[in-house]
Amino acid sequence: MKILVLGGDGFCGWPTALHLSAAGHNVAIVDNLSRRKIDWELGTSSLTPMAALPDRLSAWKSLTGRTIAFELIDIAQEYARLLALIEDYQPDTIIHFAEQRAAPYSMKSADTKRYTVNNNTNATHNILCSLVDSGVDAHLVHLGTMGVYGYGWSGSMTVPEGYIEVKFVGKEGELKREILHPANPGSVYHMTKTLDQLMFAFYAKNDGIRVTDLHQGIVWGTQTPETEIDELLINRFDYDGDYGTVLNRFLMQAAIGHPLTVYGSGGQTRAFIHIRDTVRCIELAILNPPAPGAKPTIFNQVTETYRLRDLAALVSGLTGAKIDHLENPRVEADENELVVDNSKFLALGLNATTLSQGLLTEVHDIAGKYVARVDRSTILPTSRWRQERAEAGEFPLAKPTAKTAS
Amino acid sequence: MKILVLGGDGFCGWPTALHLSAAGHNVAIVDNLSRRKIDWELGTSSLTPMAALPDRLSAWKSLTGRTIAFELIDIAQEYARLLALIEDYQPDTIIHFAEQRAAPYSMKSADTKRYTVNNNTNATHNILCSLVDSGVDAHLVHLGTMGVYGYGWSGSMTVPEGYIEVKFVGKEGELKREILHPANPGSVYHMTKTLDQLMFAFYAKNDGIRVTDLHQGIVWGTQTPETEIDELLINRFDYDGDYGTVLNRFLMQAAIGHPLTVYGSGGQTRAFIHIRDTVRCIELAILNPPAPGAKPTIFNQVTETYRLRDLAALVSGLTGAKIDHLENPRVEADENELVVDNSKFLALGLNATTLSQGLLTEVHDIAGKYVARVDRSTILPTSRWRQERAEAGEFPLAKPTAKTAS
Numbered sequence: 001m002k003i004l005v006l007g008g009d010g011f012c013g014w015p016t017a018l019h020l021s022a023a024g025h026n027v028a029i030v031d032n033l034s035r036r037k038i039d040w041e042l043g044t045s046s047l048t049p050m051a052a053l054p055d056r057l058s059a060w061k062s063l064t065g066r067t068i069a070f071e072l073i074d075i076a077q078e079y080a081r082l083l084a085l086i087e088d089y090q091p092d093t094i095i096h097f098a099e100q101r102a103a104p105y106s107m108k109s110a111d112t113k114r115y116t117v118n119n120n121t122n123a124t125h126n127i128l129c130s131l132v133d134s135g136v137d138a139h140l141v142h143l144g145t146m147g148v149y150g151y152g153w154s155g156s157m158t159v160p161e162g163y164i165e166v167k168f169v170g171k172e173g174e175l176k177r178e179i180l181h182p183a184n185p186g187s188v189y190h191m192t193k194t195l196d197q198l199m200f201a202f203y204a205k206n207d208g209i210r211v212t213d214l215h216q217g218i219v220w221g222t223q224t225p226e227t228e229i230d231e232l233l234i235n236r237f238d239y240d241g242d243y244g245t246v247l248n249r250f251l252m253q254a255a256i257g258h259p260l261t262v263y264g265s266g267g268q269t270r271a272f273i274h275i276r277d278t279v280r281c282i283e284l285a286i287l288n289p290p291a292p293g294a295k296p297t298i299f300n301q302v303t304e305t306y307r308l309r310d311l312a313a314l315v316s317g318l319t320g321a322k323i324d325h326l327e328n329p330r331v332e333a334d335e336n337e338l339v340v341d342n343s344k345f346l347a348l349g350l351n352a353t354t355l356s357q358g359l360l361t362e363v364h365d366i367a368g369k370y371v372a373r374v375d376r377s378t379i380l381p382t383s384r385w386r387q388e389r390a391e392a393g394e395f396p397l398a399k400p401t402a403k404t405a406s
Numbered sequence: 407m408k409i410l411v412l413g414g415d416g417f418c419g420w421p422t423a424l425h426l427s428a429a430g431h432n433v434a435i436v437d438n439l440s441r442r443k444i445d446w447e448l449g450t451s452s453l454t455p456m457a458a459l460p461d462r463l464s465a466w467k468s469l470t471g472r473t474i475a476f477e478l479i480d481i482a483q484e485y486a487r488l489l490a491l492i493e494d495y496q497p498d499t500i501i502h503f504a505e506q507r508a509a510p511y512s513m514k515s516a517d518t519k520r521y522t523v524n525n526n527t528n529a530t531h532n533i534l535c536s537l538v539d540s541g542v543d544a545h546l547v548h549l550g551t552m553g554v555y556g557y558g559w560s561g562s563m564t565v566p567e568g569y570i571e572v573k574f575v576g577k578e579g580e581l582k583r584e585i586l587h588p589a590n591p592g593s594v595y596h597m598t599k600t601l602d603q604l605m606f607a608f609y610a611k612n613d614g615i616r617v618t619d620l621h622q623g624i625v626w627g628t629q630t631p632e633t634e635i636d637e638l639l640i641n642r643f644d645y646d647g648d649y650g651t652v653l654n655r656f657l658m659q660a661a662i663g664h665p666l667t668v669y670g671s672g673g674q675t676r677a678f679i680h681i682r683d684t685v686r687c688i689e690l691a692i693l694n695p696p697a698p699g700a701k702p703t704i705f706n707q708v709t710e711t712y713r714l715r716d717l718a719a720l721v722s723g724l725t726g727a728k729i730d731h732l733e734n735p736r737v738e739a740d741e742n743e744l745v746v747d748n749s750k751f752l753a754l755g756l757n758a759t760t761l762s763q764g765l766l767t768e769v770h771d772i773a774g775k776y777v778a779r780v781d782r783s784t785i786l787p788t789s790r791w792r793q794e795r796a797e798a799g800e801f802p803l804a805k806p807t808a809k810t811a812s
Binding site (some may be wrong): 113331 | 422485489516519520523524526528531532535536538562563564570572573574575576577578581583585586588589591594597600601604605607608611613663674737745791792
């Protein structure tokens, strides 16, 4: 299968590209390297020593004999180059990771909010347009987020896989309809994924574009069998307050002897998946495209749920770290229930790596091994969900965010 | 009240700015003049002799003694200037018309699809961001469209004002929720208004931005009491295949002795409102803002519904024009029912101008009076909803649309 991986230099994109290349597919990466540029902007870097993309690709070629091509294209801005690539390459599948993906970064300032909306919306729409424009009938697989559902309904029901059956009062009595689960995003980043959903629905209906949207939970873990082959192939590990997801922050805090910082009561329940299960899920999605003319297929790409205080207790149990409770910078309920339907991937044969099985590897092989590279100043949250909270100084801000001109 | 009218040089924006200025409000127009530029791009122009905006504003000043300021800003692109204006002007109300508003134009080519998404999404998001960024607590009134609802559900129920109560099966039995009516847009343009809705919902929830969204039907009529004062104040009248709505096309076809072109069976039912009722509705919306922290208020801004074949019969009855049925360039059902709830504006005192009352004025005072200015080549549809239809030559294309580089 000919596959384009958009955003193939990122945390999910890189191991996906390797996994699909190892499985025998013909893979090309498209990336604008924006994630590396944001590291420079924030003064952060991956805990793991990440090689430059050309060096990663050379290593992959010399270690496995397999070639992965690379095109430096900003798909949100350079439509003509994206279109020409799709017309030349004629992909069977396009995997779309090319979005700004950190909720805290998306709430940092007007600039980062605007960048996130502009980049993510135009990236997704340009891909859809280019498929119509070129006439290439590729299956588009997009990385969505569990955050499209929000937590407003999820306490009262199992979170369905994208669609929900509802009843409403029609002219002649009660009727049933299957609808997209109502959107309830918790950040500008999550909001952009709810905009993506509506664009997918329209282009599927109007133009017959085949779309699979994967509503992923929080990814944990760093390595896959392919990224473990050599340190030149190592995946990125973010632990800063913006890009580091909660588990990575806990792991680094434990490694440096800092208490684990739990927001509020830690009663927030979140869905998780290991990166090695992410790449397997994407492979399963590729092999099971929707029929032409069908509405987008939606999978919940998660394997377990945890309350954050229980996750902290798990890390504390393995490392001996203490636990601190901080003011929550997010606008959200302190406690929520979360039960997620993930039966579609289970039915396709997904066999998950659980936190209780895999966490010790992260403690030793990543956090412990690379602890000397840590920058302690970047671990606490610097982004806040509402302006007045920042001004009132309700929680620690490591550094102010400058307003810049458009 | 201090009011910013974004897109105040357009078909709805201009009469709104005059109406609110006449009512004693302090009005400033912000516009990038994009609608006039699109006329150059398409080789079209208003049937009515529209003056340049500075001349319109001078005439208004000399005729009424009232001043309307004008700022030439592209709010989708020039965020810093938008922010500075809001900080300087400290508006009580911002009325947002600053979007590309023609469905056929939005479906014309990859370029016009991309322009519509990029312009409309960034315009709306920049306004929301600037309100958060500046801390100005202005009420945002946005012109939405009935097209967000689509026609999938509307045959089976009265179209509600934005929200619908649904029942679903929860963990412990059936539950009720009020949700945004599921989106079912029929074009890229309509799709952008469904994206707007999700952005409004997020910023209302997260930042307490007060938003009113007006889901308007097809506007007909040209003049309001204020634009009729002098020909220098005249409103635009579009009749081309992209920007001319169905009634204006019928009026011009009748005026030049061309048969009225009905798409398909003409069984499509649409909602209508006269431009003088549009400006009254906007005034009512301004005077009735939502409470801080409330979800967006949504009104259906429509006064009657008509089947297109009945509308053609109405025009034919007044003018003697014949009726032709053309292949429908849109992807839509040939026949649909449409009953719309507009009780919120009626409760606020809206007293509508009906088509049967007002149509004769349009026939004589606009179409008849300015018929010598008509360009016959632009009346037929040139945009098509699906690529293969255009390639198969299923309906007349007046001119090809060039692909251009990004």
